[in-house]
Amino acid sequence: MSDSTSTANGAVVEVHHEHPPYQRHHFESVDQQFDATNFAMWLFLLTEIMFFGGLFTSYLIMRNWYYPAFVEASHQLNIGWGTANTAVLIVSSFTMAMGVWSAEMRKKGMLILFLSLTWLLGMAFLGIKSIEYTEKWEKFHVPGLHWSDSSFLNPASDPEVYSEYHDKPLAPDMAAKTEMYFFLYFAMTGMHALHMIIGISILTFMIIRARQGAYTTGHVTYVENFGLYWHFVDIVWIFLFPLLYLISRY
Amino acid sequence: MSAATIVSLPDQSTARIPKMNFLTKENGLLSWLLTGDHKRIATLYLISISFFFFVGGSLAGLIRLELLTPQTSLMAADTYNKVFTMHGVIMVFLFLVPSVPATIGNFVIPMMVGARDLALPKINLLSWYLYIIAGFMVIYTMAAGGVDTGWTFTSPLSTHYLNTHVISTGLAIFVAGFSSIFTGLNFIVTIHKMRAPGMTWFRLPLFVWSNYAASILMVLGTPVLAITLVLVVLERTVHIGVFDPAYGGDPILFQHLFWFYSHPAVYIMILPGMGVISEVVSTFSRKRVFGYTAVAFSSVAIAVFGFFVWAHHMFIMGISNYAALVFSLLTMLVAVPSAIKIFNWAFTLYKGSITFETPMLYAFGFMGLFTIGGMTGVFLGATGTDIHLTETYFIVAHFHFVMVGGMLMAFLSGIHFWWPKWTGRMYPEKISQLAAIVTFIGFNFTFFPQFILGTLGMPRRYAAYPPEFQALNVFSTAGATILGVGYLLPILYLTWSLRYGAVAGNNPWQATGLEWQTQSPPLTENFPEIPIVDHEAYDYEWLERQQEKEVASVG
Amino acid sequence: MSEQNQPKEHDQEHHIVSPVTYGAILLALLIFTGLTVWASYIDLGAWQIAPGLTLFWNPVVALAIACTKMTLVVLFFMHVKYSRKLTKLTVASGFFVFIVLIGMTMTDYFTRAWGRW
Ligand SMILES: [Cu+2]
Numbered sequence: 001m002s003d004s005t006s007t008a009n010g011a012v013v014e015v016h017h018e019h020p021p022y023q024r025h026h027f028e029s030v031d032q033q034f035d036a037t038n039f040a041m042w043l044f045l046l047t048e049i050m051f052f053g054g055l056f057t058s059y060l061i062m063r064n065w066y067y068p069a070f071v072e073a074s075h076q077l078n079i080g081w082g083t084a085n086t087a088v089l090i091v092s093s094f095t096m097a098m099g100v101w102s103a104e105m106r107k108k109g110m111l112i113l114f115l116s117l118t119w120l121l122g123m124a125f126l127g128i129k130s131i132e133y134t135e136k137w138e139k140f141h142v143p144g145l146h147w148s149d150s151s152f153l154n155p156a157s158d159p160e161v162y163s164e165y166h167d168k169p170l171a172p173d174m175a176a177k178t179e180m181y182f183f184l185y186f187a188m189t190g191m192h193a194l195h196m197i198i199g200i201s202i203l204t205f206m207i208i209r210a211r212q213g214a215y216t217t218g219h220v221t222y223v224e225n226f227g228l229y230w231h232f233v234d235i236v237w238i239f240l241f242p243l244l245y246l247i248s249r250y
Numbered sequence: 251m252s253a254a255t256i257v258s259l260p261d262q263s264t265a266r267i268p269k270m271n272f273l274t275k276e277n278g279l280l281s282w283l284l285t286g287d288h289k290r291i292a293t294l295y296l297i298s299i300s301f302f303f304f305v306g307g308s309l310a311g312l313i314r315l316e317l318l319t320p321q322t323s324l325m326a327a328d329t330y331n332k333v334f335t336m337h338g339v340i341m342v343f344l345f346l347v348p349s350v351p352a353t354i355g356n357f358v359i360p361m362m363v364g365a366r367d368l369a370l371p372k373i374n375l376l377s378w379y380l381y382i383i384a385g386f387m388v389i390y391t392m393a394a395g396g397v398d399t400g401w402t403f404t405s406p407l408s409t410h411y412l413n414t415h416v417i418s419t420g421l422a423i424f425v426a427g428f429s430s431i432f433t434g435l436n437f438i439v440t441i442h443k444m445r446a447p448g449m450t451w452f453r454l455p456l457f458v459w460s461n462y463a464a465s466i467l468m469v470l471g472t473p474v475l476a477i478t479l480v481l482v483v484l485e486r487t488v489h490i491g492v493f494d495p496a497y498g499g500d501p502i503l504f505q506h507l508f509w510f511y512s513h514p515a516v517y518i519m520i521l522p523g524m525g526v527i528s529e530v531v532s533t534f535s536r537k538r539v540f541g542y543t544a545v546a547f548s549s550v551a552i553a554v555f556g557f558f559v560w561a562h563h564m565f566i567m568g569i570s571n572y573a574a575l576v577f578s579l580l581t582m583l584v585a586v587p588s589a590i591k592i593f594n595w596a597f598t599l600y601k602g603s604i605t606f607e608t609p610m611l612y613a614f615g616f617m618g619l620f621t622i623g624g625m626t627g628v629f630l631g632a633t634g635t636d637i638h639l640t641e642t643y644f645i646v647a648h649f650h651f652v653m654v655g656g657m658l659m660a661f662l663s664g665i666h667f668w669w670p671k672w673t674g675r676m677y678p679e680k681i682s683q684l685a686a687i688v689t690f691i692g693f694n695f696t697f698f699p700q701f702i703l704g705t706l707g708m709p710r711r712y713a714a715y716p717p718e719f720q721a722l723n724v725f726s727t728a729g730a731t732i733l734g735v736g737y738l739l740p741i742l743y744l745t746w747s748l749r750y751g752a753v754a755g756n757n758p759w760q761a762t763g764l765e766w767q768t769q770s771p772p773l774t775e776n777f778p779e780i781p782i783v784d785h786e787a788y789d790y791e792w793l794e795r796q797q798e799k800e801v802a803s804v805g
Numbered sequence: 806m807s808e809q810n811q812p813k814e815h816d817q818e819h820h821i822v823s824p825v826t827y828g829a830i831l832l833a834l835l836i837f838t839g840l841t842v843w844a845s846y847i848d849l850g851a852w853q854i855a856p857g858l859t860l861f862w863n864p865v866v867a868l869a870i871a872c873t874k875m876t877l878v879v880l881f882f883m884h885v886k887y888s889r890k891l892t893k894l895t896v897a898s899g900f901f902v903f904i905v906l907i908g909m910t911m912t913d914y915f916t917r918a919w920g921r922w
Contacts, residue, residue, distance in 0.1 A: 032443060046898070047435070047473045049903050050471070050903065053902075057503075057910055058507075060911070061503055062492055062499075079842065083838065093882055097881075144487075183484075187481070187484065231883045234882075242870070247863055474906065570916040573917075
């Protein structure tokens with residue numbers, strides 16, 4: 001806000017060559033502005049990589065320590081829902097990429113369509129996630145709040161999972177460690193879901209702005225940078241899916 | 251001290267502070283609270299970090315007073331624990347980390363690279379607001395009863411045994427962390443993308459290089475601390491987690507994650523200070539910094555090596571012998587780039603025409619004290635000696651030599667150096683030279699005895715100690731009093747100088763940086779027009795030619 | 806996609822990837838997702854490297870597929886293939902430090918079992 005006013009009443013009367021309204025005055029050119037904000041977004045994603053890095057490290061170490069508990073606990077996750085969510089997120093990444101493309105090609109209708117599709121798919125992901133969370137709650141698999149390790153002391157008490165995996169009962173001290181798995185499950189997917197919620201909120205704002213024609217006049221930086229964020233969140237899930245759902249089947 | 255000086259001030263009878271500058275541009279509180287101007291944000295930061303420095307400093311005073319006698323005479327042991335914890339938290343996260351980058355760096359880096367502002371002014375302002383939120387959360391914590399884990403939040407102490415305000419402090423540091431990430435991110439983008447035409451990487455002042463290196467550490471290290479603190483907070487709220495052995499967690503995992511940030515954090519704190527010293531040493535010996543390229547790359551080398559050494563904080567904590575060996579060797583490696591810097595500053599002084607203005611006195615203080623601090627770091631990096639010395643006052647003395655003797659000296663050096671640019675007025679030279687000397691003497695009295703106490707085996711973090719350690723502790727407390735005077739003086743005379751200081755003119759030090767080639771205080775846009783750079787950094791001959799040209803054109 | 810001989814660097818930055826490419830990448834990602842789920846239902850066995858140190862192939866394959874998917878997303882959806890060197894370097898440094906965090910921490914955990922010398 002202050003940027004645009006400061007040139008107007010500045011002491012130095014400076015003849016700016018013509019530049020588009022979205023160029024902020026401390027940049028020399030639109031190219032420089034695009035480069036700078038794009039680079040800043042990448043640096044922010046580096047921060048995000050390291051933020052999730054702490055969680056991944058904890059997960060790897062704890063999985064090595066309490067391998068049997070992590071294996072049996074992960075059998076409680078539904079691979080069907082996990083696969084569906086992976087597909088949903090990948091398609092949403094595609095629609096987001098197409099959104100960026102529409103902005104670059106200055107196709108307003110297409111942009112709104114693809115942003116809205118991305119928004120819908122993001123919501124679908126959260127919907128499926130909340131179905132999974134609800135199931136965890138019902139089965140007393142929410143660590144610290146609604147917890148019981150009886151499904152691991154006596155796997156046969158959970159016929160649905162037992163019929164598929166035929167897990168052996170865990171010793172009580174190992175069964176207690178399944179709570180660690182679910183702690184990390186909730187911490188990692190929860191942190192990821194938080195990023196999704198933030199992303200969807202920004203998307204809502206962007207759809208409104210896109211309808212006003214904000215991104216189809218050549219100023220694609222905002223859409224492009226948001227796209228990077230959205231793809232990054234997708235990548236986090238691409239790793240969470242095998243680590244949490246898949247690798248403990250065998 | 252010789253009377254020689256390089257200070258050249260304009261004729262005081264005619265000189266005026268330019269009417270239009272970044273301070274007078276707009277008035278009113280809102281024009282400050284909503285500003286995008288990096289110089290105004292730097293000013294806001296300067297005021298806020300000075301406030302927290304004095305809060306943290308008062309706590310340090312309380313610690314030293316308590317340690318005057320062997321018994322717990324001034325406060326109970328658990329109060330003492332809270333006092334040293336709050337001292338550490340405030341000094342590390344609210345003073346040292348933002349000290350040079352967010353104030354001086356914020357103020358001069360855009361000018362040094364020849365830009366109108368940082369690349370992302372709004373993010374810069376956001377960074378200050380996050381800092382303020384973190385500050386309020388820390389104040390809340392103190393008012394509510396404090397926290398007593400030590401600034402390291404060691405688990406399971408922080409996650410299991412204590413019932414003090416770990417959560418609010420942890421979240422405060424989380425927020426402060428993002429403030430520092432945004433500052434670092436902004437610097438990296440600015441240095442890459444906003445350089446003026448002709449300003450190549452190897453024409454950048456070394457202050458820019460060292461802040462660049464520190465920014466890399468901020469961006470890549472700080473988030474690991476953030477997630478670690480989130481996990482601590484979660485562990486305290488849901489009573490299950492990855493750190494507490496009672497829940498099956500591993501306290502050493504906490505140490506790994508914590509020190510993955512907190513070792514690089516040491517370089518976040520010291521690297522920008524080293525940048526200040528490069529500027530000051532060059533200006534006050536009228537010579538290009540010896541081995542410019544080596545000094546520039548040593549900053550980057552420190553940043554890169556900084557990611558490989560964190561486990562030297564964990565030698566006695568049960569990590570494997572083999573890992574300890576590797577981390578110990580890598581730690582020795584970091585000493586190399588730091589030594590490169592010290593030697594290159596020494597060679598810069600060699601045959602230079604040295605003058606002893608206040609910034610230079612502080613810089614000398616830095617070089618001596620940082621060398622001692624760094625060398626004792628090598629003792630601690632060696633696994634054998636570490637086992638004897640760690641968790642004693644030797645550690646306390648070591649990092650205070652680096653952080654206070656090094657970083658704080660560099661900060662004060664920089665504040666004095668750029669004060670004329672910032673305010674347009676000179677600080678009073680004689681009394682500030684006195685303050686620099688008082689600080690140096692007070693510092694040595696305070697912290698040198700602690701090396702001896704440490705080797706004698708006095709453990710840190712206790713309110714009471716055996717009576718045979720009293721003599722040295724009295725020395726230390728007496729020194730702290732002198733040190734306190736040394737820190738109060740600048741506040742007084744710098745405030746005085748805002749109104750009564752001599753008008754500085756554009757370039758009182760005859761320095762070569764681009765920030766000195768514009769008016770003081772600068773315009774909001776920094777430069778009437780973006781400069782085109784055609785000379786190397788620290789080219790004093792270029793400066794002379796430039797001034798001759800000006801005289802000729804005026805004549 | 807093949808115009809690599811752009812004279813100015815920033816032209817590459819604004820390279821517009823065609824929807825056909827995006828579609829192909831989407832298809833590849835979905836196929837890899839199917840593949841990784843399918844592979845998880847098969848016991849791929851293990852490799853006994855040394856007594857007490859076993860490498861299970863299932864996690865290795867799952868993570869290899871995840872890395873491939875990530876590479877596709879980064880290169881095409883995030884345009885890194887068409888970006889300037891600085892962006893590539895930024896991405897690389899991010900992964901490097903991530904690996905340092907995990908790798909160096911793991912050196913401690915894995916060598917603890919070796920005991921003292
Ligand atoms: Cu360290």
